[in-house]
Amino acid sequence: FSNVDLLIVGAGFYGATIAERVANQLQKNVLLIDRRSHIGGNAYSEFDNETGIEVHRYGAHLFHTPNETVWTYLNRFTGFTDYKHRVYSTYRDQVYSMPINLGTISQFFNRRLSPDQARALIADQAAEMAGRNPANLEEKAISLIGRPLYEAFIRGYTAKQWQTDPRDLPEHIITRLPVRYTFDNRYFNDKYEGLPIDGYTAIFERMLKHPKINIALGVDFFSLKSSLPPGLPIVYTGPIDRYFDYSEGELGWRTIDFEKETLNTGDFQGMAVMNYADETVPYTRILEFRHFNPERSYQTEKTVVVREYSRSARRKDEPYYPIDTRQDKDVFLRYRARAEAQTNVHFGGRLGTYRYLDMHQAIGAALKAFESRVLPHFAEGQAIG
Ligand code: FAD
Ligand code: NA
Incomplete structure (x- = not known):
């Protein structure tokens, strides 16, 4: 670690954005680790071996943002298609448009x-x-x-x-349930929307391609924590309760089980996301990935579908959505106080702050943290945490 200026834990949008800024703007050496075998965090996608169809491994990811700064920033690393998201819902053998x-x-x-x-x-x-x-x-x-x-x-x-x-x-x-008294069925209202032209993972490859960024995959922070030089500045985007060894209690999350299937048809459901509103159907929705990219010439006789089943997460499951009960809020506040006392560690991202963040919010928060915490740390010696 002798020439590491900053250790970043987690190669999702939060960690990758900080890594990119630190390397390109500050020319400092970054070590970026992730316990998974790939970069991209939950936004990671891969081209399915059998069909060539881009599959988002951790659930459908639709990029949208009202934030000009984030949009301009991300467009340095990818172009976007003009995909506009729409969702349908099956209820008692009829199909309705949502919202x-x-x-x-x-x-x-x-x-x-x-x-x-x-x-x-x-x-x-x-x-x-x-x-x-x-x-x-x-x-x-x-x-x-x-x-x-x-x-x-x-x-x-x-x-x-x-x-x-x-x-x-x-x-x-629920604070609101959107009802539109028009026939507009665009799912998102944001000014900018689209999907990355050559896939999500390519965004991360371009963000992180810099001689000052070293990436170590398959590395768990907690297996090297004890060998780190004391005071090494860290940006930590893993679960905040795990960082403190669950000593204040465990934060509640929901997870999703994904059931992937390749079918011998060129089109299973006619659009990307079909919700299932009937309680008798066990899954919440079916994704058909080819429909996210109608501009691509995928083969016509095969399709990939994923059924989603929702449940509360146990410790070994992937944490996806904060449950955020009153007790969770209390527990989180105790962790946050302890996190603030760690002057060499900045906690960020959805797991580090126990908040659901869309991709654009994770990127926006990281750009802000770069300005308010990381830059002052390297320019003026202020604490990064
Ligand atoms: P993550 O992407 O989760 O990255 C954190 C990384 O830290 C992970 O790769 C993890 O492996 C790593 N890590 C954790 N602990 C350790 C450790 N101990 N050691 C090393 N590495 C560690 N957003 C949208 O804008 N549109 C969508 O349509 C959308 N759909 C979503 C659907 C689902 C099912 C989910 C769960 C999220 C969705 N999101 C969507 C949100 C999007 O995934 C997040 O905004 C984004 O992942 C946040 O980035 P992050 O860097 O904070 O976290
Ligand atoms: Na801190």
Whole structure:
């Protein structure tokens, strides 16, 4: 470690962005480690051997951002296709467009509704909860969109996501349920959206291609922690509870089991993401990866689909979504106080801050941390943590 200026734990978007900035702007030596066998963190994707189709190993990743700085930054490392995400949902053998919009509402109630008529209808159905404070997720959802739409599109899906009856889930999990009184079914509203032209992993290869960045894969931070020189500056993007040996308790996460299958058809479902709202269907959704890249000439007789099953994570599982119960919040605050006291360690990224971050948010947070923590550390000797 004699010539390492900064150790970065985790080669996802947070760690890779800091590594790129430190090498290119500061010409400092970076050692970037990841316990996985690849760079890219959860945004990693690979071209399937049999079909050549790009598969996102850790779940579908759609890039979108309202943030000009992040968009400009990332465009230095990749071009983007003009893919615009859309989602459909199967319920009782019918297919509806998501998020709930005028098309969904008209189809569901089986009549033509003007925007004003649809608004009045939903308000009328939501009035069931008028004057009462929602005591659980079900009541909260009904107060927002009424019972019929809730029971069709939210109840079963939410129950499967959380493996819990929505009446037993806290109401604060949902603050809003978007309903659009237009036929617009674009999933994201952000100014910028698209998929990386030659795949996600190529972004990371370009970000990290620098003589001052050394990458060590298959290396777990905790197996070398005791041999590090004292005071070595570290950017840590692994789980914060693991860093402190779970001494304040374990933070709750949900994980997803992915069931991948190659089928002998050129098109299984006609679009990339199909939700399954019925509780009797065990998976929450099916991804069909070829549809993310209609501009590519994939072979026509095979397709790759992935079924997603949601459940709470145990320690050996991949942590995907913070559960963030009140107890989790308390536990996290205790870890955060201890993290602040580690002057040579900066905790970042989704695992290091116990927050769900979209890719653009992870990159944006890393660019900010570079300016506010990393740069002052190297320029003025300030503590990085
Ligand atoms: P990560 O990408 O998780 O990187 C952290 C890295 O640290 C990992 O590679 C891990 O192996 C490594 N690490 C952890 N502990 C250690 C250790 N002890 N030693 C060495 N290495 C370690 N975002 C979007 O914008 N659009 C989407 O559509 C989208 N879909 C998603 C779907 C799923 C299922 C999930 C889980 C996330 C999705 N995201 C999406 C979010 C996106 O994955 C994150 O924004 C991004 O991964 C955050 O980057 P990060 O660097 O903070 O964390
Ligand atoms: Na710190």
